[in-house]
Amino acid sequence: MARQAKQKLGHELIPWRLYVVVGFVLLLFCSLVARAAYIQIIEPDKLRHESDMRTLRTTSNQVQRGLITDRNGDMLAVSVPVRAVWADPKHAHDQDAFKDMRRWQALADVLQEPVDELVRKVKNNPKKRFVYLKRQVTSAVADYIEQLKIGGIYLKSESRRYYPAGETAAQLIGITNIDDVGIEGIENTYNTWLTGTPSKQKVRKARDGSVVERLDIVQEGESSNDLVLSIDQRIQQLAYRELKRATEVYQATSGSVVVIDVTTGEVLAMVNTPSYNPNARDNLQPHRMRNRALTDTFEPGSTIKPFVVAAALDSGTVKVNELISTSPGWMRIGGRQVRDSSNYGDMTLAKILVKSSNVGISKLSLSMPVEQLLGTYQSMGLGNYTGINLTGESAGLIHNRHRWSDFERATLSFGYGLTATPLQIARMYATLGSGGILYPVSILKLRQPPKGEQVISNKVAYDVMEMLVGVTETGGTGTKAHIDGYPVAGKSGTSRKAVAGGYGDDYVALFAGVAPVHNPRLAISVVINEPKGDKYYGGDVSGPAFAKIMSGALQMLNVEPISEQEAVNLATARGAQNNVIK
Amino acid sequence: MSQSPLNLPRIVLHDIWHHKWVLLLSVLVVLNGVAVVYTSHVTRKLITQWDQLLQEQDRLDIEWRNLLLEEQSQSEHSRVTRMATKELNMSRPLPKEEVIIRVQ
Numbered sequence: 001m002a003r004q005a006k007q008k009l010g011h012e013l014i015p016w017r018l019y020v021v022v023g024f025v026l027l028l029f030c031s032l033v034a035r036a037a038y039i040q041i042i043e044p045d046k047l048r049h050e051s052d053m054r055t056l057r058t059t060s061n062q063v064q065r066g067l068i069t070d071r072n073g074d075m076l077a078v079s080v081p082v083r084a085v086w087a088d089p090k091h092a093h094d095q096d097a098f099k100d101m102r103r104w105q106a107l108a109d110v111l112q113e114p115v116d117e118l119v120r121k122v123k124n125n126p127k128k129r130f131v132y133l134k135r136q137v138t139s140a141v142a143d144y145i146e147q148l149k150i151g152g153i154y155l156k157s158e159s160r161r162y163y164p165a166g167e168t169a170a171q172l173i174g175i176t177n178i179d180d181v182g183i184e185g186i187e188n189t190y191n192t193w194l195t196g197t198p199s200k201q202k203v204r205k206a207r208d209g210s211v212v213e214r215l216d217i218v219q220e221g222e223s224s225n226d227l228v229l230s231i232d233q234r235i236q237q238l239a240y241r242e243l244k245r246a247t248e249v250y251q252a253t254s255g256s257v258v259v260i261d262v263t264t265g266e267v268l269a270m271v272n273t274p275s276y277n278p279n280a281r282d283n284l285q286p287h288r289m290r291n292r293a294l295t296d297t298f299e300p301g302s303t304i305k306p307f308v309v310a311a312a313l314d315s316g317t318v319k320v321n322e323l324i325s326t327s328p329g330w331m332r333i334g335g336r337q338v339r340d341s342s343n344y345g346d347m348t349l350a351k352i353l354v355k356s357s358n359v360g361i362s363k364l365s366l367s368m369p370v371e372q373l374l375g376t377y378q379s380m381g382l383g384n385y386t387g388i389n390l391t392g393e394s395a396g397l398i399h400n401r402h403r404w405s406d407f408e409r410a411t412l413s414f415g416y417g418l419t420a421t422p423l424q425i426a427r428m429y430a431t432l433g434s435g436g437i438l439y440p441v442s443i444l445k446l447r448q449p450p451k452g453e454q455v456i457s458n459k460v461a462y463d464v465m466e467m468l469v470g471v472t473e474t475g476g477t478g479t480k481a482h483i484d485g486y487p488v489a490g491k492s493g494t495s496r497k498a499v500a501g502g503y504g505d506d507y508v509a510l511f512a513g514v515a516p517v518h519n520p521r522l523a524i525s526v527v528i529n530e531p532k533g534d535k536y537y538g539g540d541v542s543g544p545a546f547a548k549i550m551s552g553a554l555q556m557l558n559v560e561p562i563s564e565q566e567a568v569n570l571a572t573a574r575g576a577q578n579n580v581i582k
Numbered sequence: 583m584s585q586s587p588l589n590l591p592r593i594v595l596h597d598i599w600h601h602k603w604v605l606l607l608s609v610l611v612v613l614n615g616v617a618v619v620y621t622s623h624v625t626r627k628l629i630t631q632w633d634q635l636l637q638e639q640d641r642l643d644i645e646w647r648n649l650l651l652e653e654q655s656q657s658e659h660s661r662v663t664r665m666a667t668k669e670l671n672m673s674r675p676l677p678k679e680e681v682i683i684r685v686q
Binding site for chain 1: 640
């Protein structure tokens, strides 16, 4: 009975127990719901933040500096991504990175630096957060360092600029500094064009580091632009080789060559000596980095004479076949003397240029108003910027005053009392070649032909070129600039360098000209500064380099040479024409 | 209760038929949910792939730049000239030695 009662008791419902249990369950459920509601509705931000902290990352893509190429697509400057090795000394200390010195030894070996030095850099500044250990290491080295896994040593992307053209175009292209900012030459002038800014983007990353979601763009980047220069690297190379040879042979202090395309005003080559290797920046010397072809001015000497003739012909004060008396080979102007190397007697304009007669050219200058001469000089670009738009360009100097003594007017005609850059000289001869049309000089490859300005008449330009042919032929002052197959209209020049209080013993040897005369394509000026040897005349020093560069460049451009027979025909046609006018 | 015997399946079917739109919608909701999950999965996979392709592009760009440099140094004009003259005994013809062939 008692057992039965016990059993019965077991089946009997005891309500309060049930309520307690149900109550607990409900309470649990409610608190879960409340917690869920709290997390989801009332305070969702905290967990979202926690999640974002673990998955959201900002990535930035690296933008490489734009390429610089020559007109045919040859690379002149290329940026290659490299890495910088840096240390966070605080992290290194916190992670006890100095325990395993073998790793440091390996790091020092691969960076080729003494291990003590490296360790000292990191160890001695435990509070610092950033120290560069080595910049611009290649990616192979960077991967190796990554695998060394030294605490507190990190890698950072950066880029390194390589200049495949090396020293041949060093001054023109310029260089960038270690932070990829252009500091010289074209790199400097077109820095903003070449530089891009990286874009930054927020992404969500999975645990294995792969991107699973791209969120908003934090910073809109700007891609960099490439630059196509008007330079023809083949001609640039040739010009540099010849100029370097001439500079060495004549022990000159410096030299410049400019090659201009007559028909467009584009610069095909611009070289200077002494040069430097832009890929090794350890010992840069400022005097080697200057682009002398457009920064340095000098008195142009006799190379200016053809433009005196052009001015005189243009103003109509002389005729093409007029004879000018230069006997007795010297003349006195205002108490000073102008002299020729010998007494040439009566000379044609052509002969004045061929023999480079100072007396003859002075008489021409004095026959016209000085404003006419200066006006012609200026209209051909002297005393003005050429439009090339590069850092450091010099405009040269032409005095602009009202009073000129007769002697000064004479000196102006043989290239003293005014200064010009090699680029300006080349441009003046290009203007002759283009039939008197002055084009702005361009260092960038032009998409469409530029608009030129007719500064002297077509006929005058042609006549002066015809006269200049004799300079490189037998009896002229520039026979060493003669080229078989391409008749040259050029002029040599030798000017004494001005020093404080007068003129010193140093010379500038020049040769400038256009070729081929019957269909001008290139204008070249060769300037060799302070040749030290026995020879210092422009025709002897600069002439041979001019001939080599001109003939090589014309060949590269596939300009058809004329045969000897054709050359004779042209010459007789010239003579016949002259006779007819007589 | 007695005049119509209880036919449970019939009632159920009837009920289903009666609420067919609701049922259809709920099935669609479930399918939609699955589709959303699937699409976001595919999207993530595509984005990952995209990212990998971008990295590949960067890698190829670096390689291209290095190859450019190599090409440039191998084909440098002075080097070619040197090799042509020294190893192949070639020389540049003078302008007067050039023969011009006109193609008409």
